[in-house]
Amino acid sequence: MSTSSKRFWVVLASVWLALPVAPVVAQDLNARAIKQITAQPGETPFTFVLIGDPQGGYAKFKKLLAQSADVNPRFIIVLGDLTPRGGEDDYAAYMQAISSAPAPILSVIGDNDVVLPEGRDRYESKFGRGDCFFDYAGCRFVILDNADKRLTRDQIHWLEEALLTKKRKFVLMHCPPFLGNWWFDSSKGGSRKFLELMRVHKVKRVFMGHVHIVDSLHYEDTDYLICGSGGVPPALLPFGRAQICFVSVTVTGGGEKVSVHALP
Numbered sequence: 001m002s003t004s005s006k007r008f009w010v011v012l013a014s015v016w017l018a019l020p021v022a023p024v025v026a027q028d029l030n031a032r033a034i035k036q037i038t039a040q041p042g043e044t045p046f047t048f049v050l051i052g053d054p055q056g057g058y059a060k061f062k063k064l065l066a067q068s069a070d071v072n073p074r075f076i077i078v079l080g081d082l083t084p085r086g087g088e089d090d091y092a093a094y095m096q097a098i099s100s101a102p103a104p105i106l107s108v109i110g111d112n113d114v115v116l117p118e119g120r121d122r123y124e125s126k127f128g129r130g131d132c133f134f135d136y137a138g139c140r141f142v143i144l145d146n147a148d149k150r151l152t153r154d155q156i157h158w159l160e161e162a163l164l165t166k167k168r169k170f171v172l173m174h175c176p177p178f179l180g181n182w183w184f185d186s187s188k189g190g191s192r193k194f195l196e197l198m199r200v201h202k203v204k205r206v207f208m209g210h211v212h213i214v215d216s217l218h219y220e221d222t223d224y225l226i227c228g229s230g231g232v233p234p235a236l237l238p239f240g241r242a243q244i245c246f247v248s249v250t251v252t253g254g255g256e257k258v259s260v261h262a263l264p
Contacts, residue, residue: 028128030143033104037075042137049073049103050172050227050247052209053081055112056090057231057244058097064230064246064263069102071248071261074136076103079209079227080110080147080174086119091126109147110174110209120147131155133162139251140165144173150189159194163201168251171198171206176226180217181239185210198222205256207247214247214260215240225258 049068054061068076078098083090098105109130114120123130130145142162144155151159163169176182178191187194198206199220206224212235214228226240227247234242243262250257 027126030106030127030132033075033106034132034134036104037136038134040074042135044137045250045252046074046137047071047248047250049076050207050249051076051078051230052227052245053110053112053212053232054078054083054094054097054230055081055110055232056084056093057229057233058093059231060244060263061231062097062100064244065098065101067261067263068246068248071250071259073103073248076101076105077141077143077172077207078105078107078230079172079207080108081112081209081232082107082110082123083113083119085115086113086122087116088122091122095126106143108143108172108174108209109145111147111149114147131158135165135167137251138167140167140169142169142171144171146173146175146187148189149175149187151187151194152190156190156193156197160197160201163197163203169201169203171203173206173208175210176208176224177206179219179224181215182211182217182226195219205249205258207249211235211237211240212242213237213240214243214245228260 051064082094107127109123113123133140133142175187177194178186178188203222208226211226212229212232213226215226217224228243228245234244236242245260245262248259
């Protein structure tokens with residue numbers, strides 16, 4: 001190769017390396033859903049739906065989504081373990097399943113979604129940050145990422161800021177806190193501070209997945225509910241109820257009506 005040819009390729013390579021690299025743009029489907037939700041008139045009564053872990057059981061999960069249309073939900077929140085391992089094929093199957101949802105759908109990250117090292121990146125590229133909140137009809141909905149079964153100091157600080165409102169407050173996350181029978185498979189790191197924040201900020205209800213049962217606790221004026229399985233086989237435990245189901249919450253001016261709807 002001649003000297004002039006070498007110079008040409010060196011210059012071309014230098015120009016190519018200097019070009020700005022286009023960032024990977026996250027779809028942020030949760031942000032899109034929140035935009036759809038908050039664009040609607042924020043009036044009570046309204047109903048929202050909660051579904052526990054699909055975790056690969058997408059045939060039954062899709063039946064639950066279809067069944068949830070009967071309660072006319074304003075929005076649906078899936079409480080983590082969207083996938084078995086957080087693989088790209090897993091997410092493709094989940095995305096196909098939610099494509100026919102009867103209302104805007106928000107997806108919480110779960111521990112199964114971060115089994116593979118790249119699982120969290122895949123989740124965030126599709127749904128955005130795991131911690132977020134939005135306001136609707138005088139209520140604040142706080143979605144919390146405890147897929148690693150802990151909360152960091154930064155998350156605790158963020159959560160405290162998110163709860164600084166006089167609105168009615170609901171917290172939605174994957175793993176239950178270290179509380180009652182749930183100690184054996186719970187979010188332990190930061191759990192004491194989390195429970196304290198629920199009490200101090202008078203959070204009405206906390207909704208969770210992870211354990212594949214329906215089970216509830218009332219602790220320091222907050223109601224905690226594990227919302228069953230969203231498709232994966234339910235767990236057989238000496239407490240709670242093994243059930244594939246969705247939960248509807250109808251919010252009125254004076255409270256909430258919580259109902260469990262089993263898959264027929």
